[in-house]
Amino acid sequence: MFLAxxxxxxxxxxxxxxxxLSSSSRMVKILPTPEKSPADKKEYRAIQLENGLTALLIAxxxxxxxxxxxxxxxxxxxxxxxxxxxxxxxxxxECDGEGDEEEGEEKSRKMSAAxxxxxxxxxxxxxxxxxxxxxxxxxxFMGSKKYPDENELDSFLSRNSGGTxxxxxxxxTNYHFDVAPDKFREALDIWxxxxxxxxxxxxxxxxxxxx
Numbered sequence: 001m002f003l004a005x006x007x008x009x010x011x012x013x014x015x016x017x018x019x020x021l022s023s024s025s026r027m028v029k030i031l032p033t034p035e036k037s038p039a040d041k042k043e044y045r046a047i048q049l050e051n052g053l054t055a056l057l058i059a060x061x062x063x064x065x066x067x068x069x070x071x072x073x074x075x076x077x078x079x080x081x082x083x084x085x086x087x088x089x090x091x092x093x094e095c096d097g098e099g100d101e102e103e104g105e106e107k108s109r110k111m112s113a114a115x116x117x118x119x120x121x122x123x124x125x126x127x128x129x130x131x132x133x134x135x136x137x138x139x140x141f142m143g144s145k146k147y148p149d150e151n152e153l154d155s156f157l158s159r160n161s162g163g164t165x166x167x168x169x170x171x172x173t174n175y176h177f178d179v180a181p182d183k184f185r186e187a188l189d190i191w192x193x194x195x196x197x198x199x200x201x202x203x204x205x206x207x208x209x210x211x
Contacts, residue, residue, distance in 0.1 A: 027050055028048070028049060028050070029048040029049075030045070030046075031054070034046055034056065041060075042060045042062075043058070043059040043061060044056065044057070044058055045057045060110060110181065111161070111162065111179065111181065112178065112180070112181045112183075112184035112187075113179075114176065114177060114184075114188055114191065115175070116174070117172050117173075118173045118175070119172050120133060120171075120172065121133050121169045121172050122134065122168060122169070122170055123171050133173060134168040135208065135209070136173075137166050137173050138208055139198070139200055139205065140175065140194045140195070141153065141164075141166070142198070142199060142200070142201065142204040143199045143204070144190075144193035144194055144196065145193070145197040145199065146197065148199060153194075156179075156186070156187060156190060157177060157179050160179050160180045161180045162177060162178050162179030162180065163178060164176065164178075175191075175195075
């Protein structure tokens with residue numbers, strides 16, 4: 001299962017498509033739209049790729065085009081009264097409220113994200129290979145043929161307000177990342193190459209095994 005959440009045209013173009021999509025002779029089957037709560041304003045589209053991978057595309061188009069909710073707030077009467085405070089009191093109030101403002105801005109930012117769920121976890125390991133699923137989870141991020149630098153994805157995401165992580169469960173392994181919406185397509189390509197053509201270099205295997 002692959003999930004992608006985006007505000008951009010990458011997703012909205014799929015949402016406006018017909019029952020069957022064709023691109024470069026590859027067929028994409030449109031699956032029934034998942035049920036959702038009436039309060040959920042996001043758009044959903046489930047598809048199945050030619051290789052059998054099932055994907056859920058999610059588009060959050062609410063407030064599309066706005067400046068991510070980071071506009072300055074209108075002046076309130078309480079703000080005007082602050083002008084009567086002494087400079088020391090004002091500085092103290094500003095410092096106290098700085099953390100809350102930053103937290104509010106962080107929550108209001110919309111990000112694009114993707115998640116891959118691989119149906120293989122620690123329950124699938126043989127007795128003589130305990131820990132192999134978690135080991136593979138780490139090795140996947142050690143570069144790909146197209147992007148051989150082990151730190152390519154982390155560096156790109158850190159420069160664009162994003163991050164990546166993964167975890168191994170009993171019956172599946174989850175890989176995910178988020179990034180600024182305008183960098184989603186580029187980040188998705190770097191990330192997807194881990195599953196298409198990972199390097200799994202011998203020296204990386206040795207280093208990870210001793211880590």
